[in-house]
Amino acid sequence: MALAACRRILTEEGFRALTARRVAKEIGYTVGTLYLIFKNFDDMILAVNGETLDDLHDSLKQATGGHGNSTEARVRALCEAYLAFAVSQRARWTLIFEYELPAKAAIPDWYGKKIMRNFALVEHVLEPLMEDRPQKVREISRALWGGVHGICILALTGNLDVTGVNDVRPLLGILIDNFLCGLRSTR
Amino acid sequence: MALAACRRILTEEGFRALTARRVAKEIGYTVGTLYLIFKNFDDMILAVNGETLDDLHDSLKQATGGHGNSTEARVRALCEAYLAFAVSQRARWTLIFEYELPAKAAIPDWYGKKIMRNFALVEHVLEPLMEDRPQKVREISRALWGGVHGICILALTGNLDVTGVNDVRPLLGILIDNFLCGLRSTR
DNA sequence: AAGTATTATTGAACGATGTTCAATATTATG
DNA sequence: CATAATATTGAACATCGTTCAATAATACTT
Structure with a gap:
């Protein structure tokens, strides 16, 4: 889910738009949740x-x-x-x-x-x-x-x-x- | 002056240490001054x-x-x-x-x-x-x-x-x- | 079914980033 | 000495990665 979101953001908005909060919003979660999936x-x-x-x-x-x-x-x-x-x-x-x-x-x-x-x-x-x-x-x-x-x-x-x-x-x-x-x- | 500071920071601390405030401090000025020299x-x-x-x-x-x-x-x-x-x-x-x-x-x-x-x-x-x-x-x-x-x-x-x-x-x-x-x- | 243990999720907070700009200090000019 | 011009500040803003106590949701036990 998170990885698919990253891929979407990267291809559509470029790698400068790839932020933790942006990814979290894309999958409908909060930034905190992202840090339970990834170490950093x-x-x-x-x-x-x-x-x-x-x-x-x-x-x-x-x-x-x-x-x-x-x-x-x-x-x-x-x-x-x-x-x-x-x-x-x-x-x-x-x-x-x-x-x-x-x-x-x-x-x-x-x-x-x-x-x-x-x-x-x-x-x-x-x-x-x-x-x-x-x-x-x-x-x-x-x-x-x-x-x-x-x-x-x-x-x-x-x-x-x-x-x-x-x-x-x-x-x-x-x-x-x-x-x-x-x-x-x-x- | 600023460029020399950048060079020093880059070679001694790597490019992740190159920040506006770090450069300003290195030359004895404030971050605001840096933005009078460079547009951004x-x-x-x-x-x-x-x-x-x-x-x-x-x-x-x-x-x-x-x-x-x-x-x-x-x-x-x-x-x-x-x-x-x-x-x-x-x-x-x-x-x-x-x-x-x-x-x-x-x-x-x-x-x-x-x-x-x-x-x-x-x-x-x-x-x-x-x-x-x-x-x-x-x-x-x-x-x-x-x-x-x-x-x-x-x-x-x-x-x-x-x-x-x-x-x-x-x-x-x-x-x-x-x-x-x-x-x-x-x- | 009720109560407890476990897990998932939040959202506010922290320090640091680039950036701006009214306010102030400094220097030059008349 | 007063005034104009320039140089410099430092607080403020939004955003960044990151953390973590508090809460919501789920699962398990009796």
């Missing part, structure tokens, strides 16, 4: 982000299906699905990376697992390209994901518009092309 | 970020000097300098990307110019590799910078530690290697 506000954010990570996982998984048996096409589809999710679920996606600073060491296990599941998708798609060096898959997948992630961030924070670039997809294409080239050449 | 809090953040962008530019510029005449070495140095700045100036660097959401269209010109100056450095370093297609430099530089930026973000937000990767520099190396490979092959 950060705890609620964490739960919201957990849901977002699950939805992201679903979107990414769906994107890796099909595309014939071309591995590179699947990589492209995965990256583009990540960008599409970031754009369409902007506020929820942003919240994941803009609200985890306070208690650094307090990232719970279940949350780490949700992050890992998404990385696992990237690894799985990249694996066919790296059968000869499976021990490198972990690093390579993180490097690729980090790169894609950075382009999404720059796009959504407006740091690209200001420099005269208004469509991110070509940038994403360039990054992926070059990355795949590197993978091919070092095989 | 976001305006102050913008000024702080402007200074950070200038410092970043200095760091990056210094990193591109030397390294013989190998262009690729300069690219590597530039990317690593960016990571080094993000790590050493963590709170200030983070503030740039975590605090510009409210008034989207209100990014002032002088701020956009400061962002552009940093992009120009990347473009300048990449130019020798792309003499045959100068019109592509803009996109390519944004793609590279976005990628590097993403890896820095993942590292600093702890989203990498949680997946069993604790040193980012190899990731950065992989990304750059692959990127340069792509640039070479399409020349």
Whole structure:
């Protein structure tokens, strides 16, 4: 109930409207009740982000299906699905990376697992390209994901518009092309 | 005076300690005075970020000097300098990307110019590799910078530690290697 | 069915946040 | 010295996350 309310507020009013009292009103309770469900506000954010990570996982998984048996096409589809999710679920996606600073060491296990599941998708798609060096898959997948992630961030924070670039997809294409080239050449 | 205080607070106590009253006390004034200097809090953040962008530019510029005449070495140095700045100036660097959401269209010109100056450095370093297609430099530089930026973000937000990767520099190396490979092959 | 124990929910209060602005202190000017 | 201009204050406002004694609602026991 509370999480559904958070999702609604985020998508309809942005993440600056996500306050404890606002969520409480949305579900017809008082702010005090919210603190019986969640330990504190950060705890609620964490739960919201957990849901977002699950939805992201679903979107990414769906994107890796099909595309014939071309591995590179699947990589492209995965990256583009990540960008599409970031754009369409902007506020929820942003919240994941803009609200985890306070208690650094307090990232719970279940949350780490949700992050890992998404990385696992990237690894799985990249694996066919790296059968000869499976021990490198972990690093390579993180490097690729980090790169894609950075382009999404720059796009959504407006740091690209200001420099005269208004469509991110070509940038994403360039990054992926070059990355795949590197993978091919070092095989 | 106020900006120096902000810098001090950020580096010593983190960005959650950066409040209007805290800054006012640091410079020996009252909170009201601060609002005679800055239009509002976001305006102050913008000024702080402007200074950070200038410092970043200095760091990056210094990193591109030397390294013989190998262009690729300069690219590597530039990317690593960016990571080094993000790590050493963590709170200030983070503030740039975590605090510009409210008034989207209100990014002032002088701020956009400061962002552009940093992009120009990347473009300048990449130019020798792309003499045959100068019109592509803009996109390519944004793609590279976005990628590097993403890896820095993942590292600093702890989203990498949680997946069993604790040193980012190899990731950065992989990304750059692959990127340069792509640039070479399409020349 | 009545009384008791357990659980759910409230709403006022606290300190801290960004923000405003009439009132005051300070400095410069004639 | 008086007056105009500027600089600075600090109390007030609404809102934020957070807490907790008091109350309402439910379940259990005899």
